Amino acid sequence: MQTQVDNQTQTETKRVFKLDNVNVYYGPHLALRDVNMDIMEHEVTSFIGPSGCGKSTLLRCFNRLNDLITGARVEGNVTYHGANLYGEKVDPVVVRRKIGMVFQKPNPFPKSIYENIAFGVRVNGMKVNMDEVVEQSLRGAALWDEVKDKLKDSGLSLSGGQQQRLCIARAIAVQPEVILMDEPCSALDPISTLRIEELIKELKQKYTIVIVTHNMQQASRVADVTAFFNAEAVEKGRRVGYLVEYGPTEMIFNTPREQYTLDYVSGRFG
Amino acid sequence: MTSIQDQAGATTPSGMPDLTSSSVSGNRNRVGTILTIVSGVFVAFIIIPLLLVLWDVGGRGLPLLFNTDLYTELPPPPGLEDGGFGHAIIGSLMTLGIAAAISFPVGVLAAVYLAEFGRGTRIAYLVKFSANVLTGVPAILIGLFAYTIVVRPLGSFSAFSGGVALGVLMLPIVIRSTEEALLLVPNEMRQAATGIGATRFQTITRIIIPAAMSAIVTGLILSLARAAGEAAPLLFTAFNNSFWNTDPMRPIATLPVLIYFFSIIPYKPQQDLAWAAAVVLLIIVLTASLLARFFSRAKKF
Ligand SMILES: Nc1ncnc2c1ncn2[C@@H]1O[C@H](COP(=O)(O)OP(=O)(O)OP(=O)(O)O)[C@@H](O)[C@H]1O
Numbered sequence: 122m123q124t125q126v127d128n129q130t131q132t133e134t135k136r137v138f139k140l141d142n143v144n145v146y147y148g149p150h151l152a153l154r155d156v157n158m159d160i161m162e163h164e165v166t167s168f169i170g171p172s173g174c175g176k177s178t179l180l181r182c183f184n185r186l187n188d189l190i191t192g193a194r195v196e197g198n199v200t201y202h203g204a205n206l207y208g209e210k211v212d213p214v215v216v217r218r219k220i221g222m223v224f225q226k227p228n229p230f231p232k233s234i235y236e237n238i239a240f241g242v243r244v245n246g247m248k249v250n251m252d253e254v255v256e257q258s259l260r261g262a263a264l265w266d267e268v269k270d271k272l273k274d275s276g277l278s279l280s281g282g283q284q285q286r287l288c289i290a291r292a293i294a295v296q297p298e299v300i301l302m303d304e305p306c307s308a309l310d311p312i313s314t315l316r317i318e319e320l321i322k323e324l325k326q327k328y329t330i331v332i333v334t335h336n337m338q339q340a341s342r343v344a345d346v347t348a349f350f351n352a353e354a355v356e357k358g359r360r361v362g363y364l365v366e367y368g369p370t371e372m373i374f375n376t377p378r379e380q381y382t383l384d385y386v387s388g389r390f391g
Numbered sequence: 392m393t394s395i396q397d398q399a400g401a402t403t404p405s406g407m408p409d410l411t412s413s414s415v416s417g418n419r420n421r422v423g424t425i426l427t428i429v430s431g432v433f434v435a436f437i438i439i440p441l442l443l444v445l446w447d448v449g450g451r452g453l454p455l456l457f458n459t460d461l462y463t464e465l466p467p468p469p470g471l472e473d474g475g476f477g478h479a480i481i482g483s484l485m486t487l488g489i490a491a492a493i494s495f496p497v498g499v500l501a502a503v504y505l506a507e508f509g510r511g512t513r514i515a516y517l518v519k520f521s522a523n524v525l526t527g528v529p530a531i532l533i534g535l536f537a538y539t540i541v542v543r544p545l546g547s548f549s550a551f552s553g554g555v556a557l558g559v560l561m562l563p564i565v566i567r568s569t570e571e572a573l574l575l576v577p578n579e580m581r582q583a584a585t586g587i588g589a590t591r592f593q594t595i596t597r598i599i600i601p602a603a604m605s606a607i608v609t610g611l612i613l614s615l616a617r618a619a620g621e622a623a624p625l626l627f628t629a630f631n632n633s634f635w636n637t638d639p640m641r642p643i644a645t646l647p648v649l650i651y652f653f654s655i656i657p658y659k660p661q662q663d664l665a666w667a668a669a670v671v672l673l674i675i676v677l678t679a680s681l682l683a684r685f686f687s688r689a690k691k692f
């Protein structure tokens with residue numbers, strides 16, 4: 122299985138996810154076809170591509186969030202450190218505790234800032250010093266200084282950018298291994314966006330990150346690996362998404378294999 | 392009238408655009424005025440009856456309310472004066488308490504099922520359909536229903552059977568208002584909780600229900616207010632009692648039934664008690680509505 126592991130260096134990166142011929146259906150309709158790719162540890166992998174090509178759909182496969190959508194079905198093989206994520210004995214709740222998620226729209230719970238973070242820690246049954254975890258998580262999400270005096274305030278009283286960082290803090294509080302982010306900056310101003318990008322670069326020391334983004338600069342700034350998706354029309358105007366190619370971000374942005382990828386990342390269409 | 396100048400956007404002598412309403416064509420103005428008057432009349436149709444009820448009931452009942460005997464005494468025997476309806480206040484509280492104990496848990500759990508588990512399933516459709524039908528069933532029939540399934544088997548009118556009747560009356564209101572409250576909680580909350588490893592049960596009990604709590608409480612209060620004023624379902628169930636009673640298995644007096652009986656007998660002291668009881672009921676219902684408003688004010692998202 123393992124391909125050409127470089128035994129000389131100790132900075133061998135491990136494979137976290139491996140996707141084999143993954144198809145995703147919504148009801149009878151195929152939405153995403155035949156995805157094969159690997160996600161590596163401590164790397165930021167970005168998903169780019171036109172709207173509707175299945176980036177969010179694929180992201181939700183990694184933490185089995187598609188289970189919440191009635192009619193959604195995942196075919197093929199998704200392994201997490203070699204274990205089949207969709208195996209019969211796998212408890213999706215346990216999966217989601219290891220693989221956290223930050224959503225496109227900031228969605229703090231209608232609870233205090235403190236409770237927003239404590240909730241995940243409690244449901245995970247972690248025996249920890251809660252005050253410490255809250256502080257560390259907020260520091261980790263670069264939010265501590267702004268909220269340390271108002272931990273009792275509602276999470277909803279924060280600005281959009283602060284809310285999104287609260288959601289990141291909430292995700293890292295349960296000490297996941299992977300953080301999935303679906304367009305985490307799409308509702309934010311450029312300054313908040315930059316802060317979150319810096320945060321992502323810091324977070325990758327400890328976590329493996331997969332991020333969906335429509336912002337090419339963002340992908341080129343934060344991602345080590347970039348995957349480009351596209352959608353093709355099938356019968357009756359339905360479109361099916363597929364992975365065009367993926368590789369080091371630099372390669373995807375400068376010398377991709379497909380001309381179409383280059384057109385897309387440089388904003389030329391025709 | 393409508394000159395061409397008017398139509399083309401008049402200007403004032405100073406050359407600035409005329410933005411006052413007189414610059415709009417006279418016709419439009421007049422239609423607007425008529426519509427305003429018409430809607431005002433309809434508003435009056437709604438408000439005047441309410442004011443008349445308050446005026447009439449309040450005018451006759453309010454002066455009596457300051458007599459504290461009202462709340463602590465039994466009604467006088469026919470022909471005598473004074474007394475009160477303390478027993479009916481206790482009876483109303485008891486029947487409503489029993490009704491709440493039945494309809495709140497059942498209704499809220501049914502609504503949780505409808506909103507969180509059963510979306511789009513056949514059972515959910517059936518439950519919703521039944522709740523809608525139940526809303527339309529006349530209160531007196533609900534009383535007859537409770538008579539058949541509780542009073543007959545137990546062999547006597549009782550506070551408990553009255554509570555069952557009111558509970559059945561409240562059930563569809565509780566189900567529908569709670570379901571709506573839960574559906575108002577954005578789906579992002581469910582995803583967020585699920586996404587950090589909360590089980591479905593934890594998501595519902597610790598995130599969704601707390602987030603919907605103020606709206607749920609509002610619905611519960613309104614269902615109680617609705618049931619508090621009902622006499623019909625109680626006539627065949629709790630019936631009436633001229634004496635103190637706190638035994639749920641025996642007949643009990645309630646405010647609406649007391650009003651009903653005392654307003655049709657030809658004794659002035661009893662009629663006065665009926666008016667006073669009517670005011671007490673009105674105050675209870677209005678307070679409940681205000682409370683409900685207060686709770687629904689606490690917006691969560
Ligand atoms: N819950 C759902 N039910 C049915 N179809 C869905 C659902 N979610 C997504 N789809 C379909 O799957 C396809 C891919 O959607 P997806 O949201 O993954 O795209 P995306 O690449 O994330 O787009 P965007 O960039 O706009 O977020 C679309 O055709 C969409 O209509």
Ligand SMILES: [Mg+2]
Nearest residue numbers: 176177178303
């Ligand atoms: Mg998306």
